[in-house]
Amino acid sequence: MLLKEAVNVKDKIEEILRIGNIDLVNNAHTLVIFIIDEKDKELQAFAEQEGIAWATHSLAISFKLEWVQAIRRTLWNFFQKYTELHSNVKSFNFFEMEKQINNRVDYFLNSFFISYTTYKDSLIKAQRELVENLSVPIIPITPTVCILPLIGAIDADRTEIIEDKMLTEISEKRIQTLIMDLSGVAEISSDHIYRMIQIIDGASLMGCKTVITGLRKEVVRKITHLGIKLDEDVKTLGTLQQALREYFSK
Template sequence: MGLVLEKDYIQYFTNNREEFQESLLSEARNVRGKIEEILLIGNIDLLSNAHKLVMYTIQGKDHELEKFAKIEGVSWASHSLTLAFKLEWVHAIRRTVWKYFQEFNKLNHIELEAESFFNTERQINDRIDKFLNELFLSYSEYKDNLIESQKTLVENLSVPIIPITSKVCVLPLIGSIDTYRIDTIEEKVLLEISRLRIGTLVIDLSGIAQMETEAIERIMKVMEGANMMGCECVITGLRPEIVRKITTIGLTFESKAQTKATLQQALEDFLR
C-alpha cells in the first residue's frame, strides 16, 4: 500500500537528496565521522543505503525492503559493525523522514486530516520497524552460524586425531580437560574409530598438566568404548602428578590400555 501523494513525496525527496543527507548527518552526529571508515571496512555506503531505505518505505515496496534488510544484516555482521551504531543511524533516518514530510506539506499547504496522518504515520513507522526487525534477525542468524562454525573448528582442533598408518592413529591432548571437552573427546574418538577403522589409538597425555578425577574416570570410559569397537588404546606421556591421582582413587589403565613412557617410544614400537 503506497502513501498519499506518493509520487509527489518521492519527487520531493529525490530533488532534495543532498539537503536530506546533510540533515540526516546532523541528526546522527556519532555516525558522521564514521561514513568513510565504514565504506572502507565493509564497502557499505551509508548515505546511498539511507536513500534506498527511504524510497522503499515511501513506495511501499515491502518485499524489496525485507530483502534489503537481510543483506544489510549480513554486511554489518560479517564486518563486526555494532548494532547500536546501526540503530542510531536508522532512528536518525526516521526523524529526518518526518522532518521532510512536514516541510513538504508546509510548502504545498497540505493539511492532512487526522485519519490520513495516522495512516501515513503507521505505514512509515511500520516499514522502518520491519526493516530493523529483519536486519536484527539476519545479523543474529549470521553471528550464530559463525559462532557455531568456529565452535566446530575449535572442537576439531582440540581433539586432533592424526593417522600414522592405515590402522594406527595418534590423539595428542594439550591443556586442561573439563567436562565439556571430555564430551567432545568421547564423541570424536568413537566417530573417528568407526570412520577410519582405527585398530590402535595412541592417546598422548604429555601435554596435560592437570586432570580432575571426573575427567580421569571419563577417559577410562572412552577407552572402554574404543575397546568395544575393536580398537586397542595406548596411553603415553603420563605425568607423575596424574599417576598419583589415578592410584589415589584406585583406578588403573592396565585392563583398558597399554602404557608407554613417551609418544616416540610408542610410535617406534608400532612402526617397527
C-alpha cells in the same frame, strides 16, 4: 540533514566503509526509496543483506540503530515540510502515511536484527566447532592407526568433546589403534580421570585398542591413589616417539 541527525555515526562513516565496504549514505537512499515505494520484498532482502554484512565484520550494532533512527527522523522532517506546503491537499492522509512509514522502518530493523543474530550465531557455532576440532585433533598416521594429542586441562566440557569425537572417528574411519598422548596434560581431576577411563573402555568395545603415552607423574600419582587399573588391552608407553617407532616399524 541526515548527518546532522546521526551525531555519533557521522564520524564513523569512512571507518565503516573501510572495514565492511558498507556505504551508509548510499544505503540510506536505497532504504528510503524502498520505504516510499512500498517495496516490502526488496526492503526485507536489503535488511537481511545488511544484517549479514554487519555481523560478518562485527560492526557495532548501536551505530546501525542510531543511523536508522536518524533516517526515520530525517524522513519526518521532510514530510513535515511537505504537509506545510500542501496543507490544502485533501487527498493527503498524514496519519496513514505515518503508519506506513514507521511500520516499514520497524520492519527493516526487525529483519536486520533477525538476519544479524542468525548469521552471528552461525559464525559462533562454526568457531566453536573449529575450537572443538582443534582441542581434540585425531591425526591419521596409517589407514588404521591414529594419534590423539591432548594439551592443556581436561574438564567436563572437554571430556564430552573427546568422547564424541573419539567414538565418531573410530566408527567412521575404522580406527584399530588410537595413540592418546597425554604429555601435554598438566591438570585433570579425579572425576575426569574416571571419565577418561570410561571413554577408553568405550573405544575398546568398538574394537579400537588405545595406547597411552606421555603420562605425567602428577597424573600417574592420582591414578595410583585412586586405585584405578587400566584394562588389559590398554597399552602404555613412555613417549609418543616410542609409539610412533613401534607402529611405523610394523
